[in-house]
Amino acid sequence: MNARAFLVRGLLAGLIAGLAAFLVANVVGEPHVESAIALEEAGAATASDGHSHSHDEDEVFEVSRTNQSTWGLLTGSLAIGVALGGLVSLVAAGTLGRLGRLLPGQSTALVALIGFVSVALVPFLKYPATPPAVGSGDTIGDRTALYFGFLLLSVAAAALATYAACRLRSRIGTFGGVVLGAAAYLVVVVVAALVFAPVNELGDFPADTLWSFRLSSVLTLATLWGVLGVALTGLVIRLYAQESAVAQRRELAASL
Secondary structure, eight states, rough: OOOHHHHHHHHHHHHHHHHHHHHHHHIHHHHHHHHHHHHHHHHHHHHHHTTTHHHHHHHHOOOOOHHHHIIIHHHHHHHHHHHHHHHHHHHHTTTTOOEEEEEEEHHHHHHHHHIIIIIIIIHHHHOOOOTTTOOOOHHHHHHHHHHHHHHHHHHHHHHHHHHHHHHHHHHHHHHHHHHHHHHHHHHHHHHHHHHHHHOOOOOOOOOOHHHHHHHHHHHHHHHHHHHHHHHHHHHHHHHHHHHHHHHHHHHHHHHO
16 A cells, blocks of 8 residues: 555545535535625625726626636635645555554544644634635735644644654553543643634624534535545545455465
């Protein structure tokens, strides 16, 4: 089982996960995006009331919302799914045999789970997604830097905690190593969450719309990572079974 075999299966699993994420985002998320855009346009119309615009200013090319919510969303979801699948598969290949006595399928599932928690869930809890009408354009650079800074710290903490758990396993057992590793990760991210600056630019945005938007966002993330993890794990298990069968046949032929 080499990295190339993992990568091919990761790209395929990512394609499937991207399609599933698109379906969830389109059905569950897009109605709330439409509501947020309607609120933004209503606010902009109120702010510009009594002002006129020239004909040239109005002739600015824009991608229609129909294309954004269909082909644009599908393209983005598939691209992210394939890229994420390739990355997770390479990490799974690199950690093969280094996570205790786990079989390839088990270690792949663990890598996907750790990835979901450290890359998607924990950063989302600190800096949750916001609708289009929320946030100032002047602070987008600072908000992006804070999010990716916290994400990198979360991933690094998860990697170090996993390494520590594997090292402690031989001394205090699997259960103790996992508990201490998870506790160390929680301590790091909780302290980081308190240290990193908060972002609060909601203003008077409706709470129910915000809640629905964020719930649909985390459901989309969970779908992407969940389908990716299940699909990639299944493909790796099948690959391992095939290679094991080939190895057994070779051993039998050599013994004759």
